[in-house]
Amino acid sequence: MKWQALVDNRQRFFWVLQIAGWIGYALVNYIGSKVFEMRDIYVFVIVLNAYAGCLMTVPLRYLYRKVWNAKPLLLIFVVFSASYLTGTLWSVVQKFNMWEIYRHGYRPEEWYYYLQQGLDSVYIILCWSGLYFGIKYYQLLQSERQKALKANTMAHEAQLKMLRYQLNPHFLFNTLNAISTLILVEENKDANQMVSRLSDFLRYTLNTDPIKKVPLEQELHALKLYLNIEKVRFDERLEVVFDITEEAQQALVPSLILQPLIENSIKYAIAHMASGGKIEIRAQVFANELLLEVGDNGPGATIENGQLSDVQGVGIANTQDRLKTLYENNYSFVLAHNTPSGLKVNIRVPFEKAEK
Known part of the structure; x- marks a missing residue:
């Protein structure tokens, strides 16, 4: 499939980027687990976390499409609120996967650990939202450029046709006059x-x-x-x-x-x-x-x-x-x-x- 055809198909383009992005997130975490020498079972936790993030960000797409034409302040409020709620919910899922699967029910005692993990998830969802809006605006810009180019091409072709067809009446006028003259002189x-x-x-x-x-x-x-x-x-x-x-x-x-x-x-x-x-x-x-x-x-x-x-x-x-x-x-x-x-x-x- 050609790249331009993929970009033009917005539905397919979204899913390609969505899946590729969360696979990338999982790979980064996997490399981090190797650096910190985590047990192999942690790979399963990484996959679950990425899968959960992938699923939980899909509703954001439909929410953002609903408020796309809203006033800037309302749009910003919706984006930050939705990102915070989604990030917090995702953080809960990650903690569950971490404590129940990897640490078999262990809970850390430090209160700031809970806060840090929650904020990290919110930041990631905010980055997802920023990428979504950035790509969306880029697609709209490309669409407007294509429309302008198409309009310019159509105007260009119309001008060429007008200039070409202008020749026929001019030529016909002279030729018909000559034919008329030949008929008059028999x-x-x-x-x-x-x-x-x-x-x-x-x-x-x-x-x-x-x-x-x-x-x-x-x-x-x-x-x-x-x-x-x-x-x-x-x-x-x-x-x-x-x-x-x-x-x-x-x-x-x-x-x-x-x-x-x-x-x-x-x-x-x-x-x-x-x-x-x-x-x-x-x-x-x-x-x-x-x-x-x-x-x-x-x-x-x-x-x-x-x-x-x-x-x-x-x-x-x-x-x-x-x-x-x-x-x-x-x-x-x-x-x-x-x-x-x-x-x-x-x-x-x-x-x-x-x-x-």
């Missing part, structure tokens, strides 16, 4: 091809979990589905070059992380070039990091403080938000001017190899 064949390819692309997006990462190889397949849609619009005006290393293809990346960047290049670069343009997509692994690059040879854009100042839309901002949500500060997203013209986006994330 390019029915091209419109039909675009609808068919759009169906394939949307099927992929719906079958992909927005939370989980996917191999870059799979992401490139989805990207090619998207580019096939765009090629219906641009035909020979759109050129795409892939430069992906074999190791990089097995890297895990957020699903549809490149599509909004390609869409941004097509919308703000390729669409404004009469002779069309080129988009280059590169990926490699270096120093245990995955390096992704998307560049175009368009007219470029104004970059201020690492951001585009004259471009509206959700593509780049969405990508940055998703990267931050997934990797916190362990990533980089850099916009730069391409050579000789155009815009270039560089992404660096930790390299995680997909399992085959």
